[in-house]
Amino acid sequence: MSEEILTPQATPAAGRPATRGNRLAPRRAARELGLKRSEFDIAVGLGRIRVVPDEGGGGPCVTWAEIERVREREGFPESLRERVRTVGTTEGAALMKVPTSRFARLARLGLLVPVKVYVNRYGAVVWLYLADELRQFASDESNAGLLTGRAPEWLREQLKDGQDRRPRNWRRRHLGFLLRRTDDPWGRAAAVASLLGPVEVAVVVGDPHERSHLQRLRPAPVIDGLPGSPTARLAEEIMTATDPDEIHWLRAELAHLVGTAREHRTAAPRPAAHPAAHGVPRTAGRHCRHSVTTAPSSAAQSSDAVGIAPQHTSTPSTTALGTTCPSRARQHPAPAPARPRGLLGRLRRRGSRPTRPTR
Secondary structure, rough: HHHHHHHHHHOOHHOOOOOOHEEOHHHHHHHOOEEEEEEHHHHHHHOOOEEOOOOOOOOEEEHHHHHHHHHOOOOHHHHHHHHHOOEEEHHHHHOOOOHOOOOHHHOOOOOOOEEEEEEEOOOOOEEEEEHHHHHHHHHHHHHHHHOOOOOOOOHHHHHOOOOOOOOHHHHHHHHHHHHHHHHHHHHHHHHHHOOOOOOOHHHOOOOHHHHHHHHHHOOOOOOOOOOHHHHHHHHHHOOOOOOOOHHHHHHHHHHHHHHHHHHOOOOOOOOOOHHHHHHHHOOOOOOOOOOOOOOOHHHHHHHHHHOOOOOOOOOEEEEOOOOOOOOOOOOOOOOOOOOHHHHHHHHHHHHHHHOOOOO
C-alpha cells in the first residue's frame, strides 16, 4: 500500500496531469495522499496539510510541492492517517480504558474536545474525537484522577446543572478550521458570522449590503438537512452560539474582521442597479415613472392603419419603483353590441316598445 502511494512521488513534473496553476482540488489532493475526503478535511483543519487559494477564485487548493512535502514525512501514510483518525464514544472509551459513562461525562465537561459532528439516521447527535488527542489525555499523569475514582466536587456540580460544553468546544475548533482555509478578509468575517444568529450579526454589521455579502460567503453547513426538517433545526442549534460570553467573544471577533475587511476593500460589493431604474423619462405625471414597454407588434400597427381599434386592457402599468400609474395607451370607445337580426330580433324590439294603455 505504501509503495503504491509513494510511486507518484518519483514521477517527473512533466508527467503530472495538467492542473490549474499546478494546484490540485481537495478531492484530487486527498486521492494523491491516500486519504478519505473527511480525513483530508481534518488534516487541513489541523494544519497537517497547507492549502492555498485557487487562482481562478474557487475554493482552497493544494500545490504539488505540498503533496511532496507531506509524502516525505516519516511514516507516511500510516502516521498521517493515525493523526487524523476519529473515534466515537464507545471506541474512545476503550482507547482510554474508561467506562463509556465516564468518557461521556469528561466530554460534556469540556475536557475532551470533539473534532467532528453529525446526525445519524435516528436523529441523534454523534460526536467524534481525535484518537491521537485521547491517547495524549490518558497518558498525562495529571489526568489520572479524572480517569479513576470519584470526580472532583466542582465537576460534579457542573454535571448537576446539565452543562454540556461539547457544542461550544466544537464551534471554537470548527471556526479555527474555517479561518485556516482562507486569507480573504470578508471570507474570514463570514466564517465568524456563520456561528452567530442574524440578530447578533446585525448588531455588529449595520450595513445591509455587507450582511448580504457575508451571507453569500457563508461556509456550507457541516450537517446536511432539508430546510425546516428536524435535522436542519438540530444543525442550526449546534452551529449557533448561545452562551452570553461566547456570543460576546464572537461579536468582538466579527467586528475586528469586518474592520480589517473594510480597510482591505473600501466596502462590500454592491448589487448592480436594475436597468429599468435609470434613464426612464417621466411622462405621466410629476411623481410617476412608467416602466419601459416593448414596441407594438406589426399586427397592431396594421390594425391602426386600417382604422380597427386594437384591444387594450384597463389595468394600470407597473413602474420600476413598485408604484402604479394610469396607462397612457390610447383609449378607444367600446363598440356597441350588434343588434340581433331576423324574426327573433324583431320580436325583441317589438317587446321593448312601450305598450299602449287599454281603455
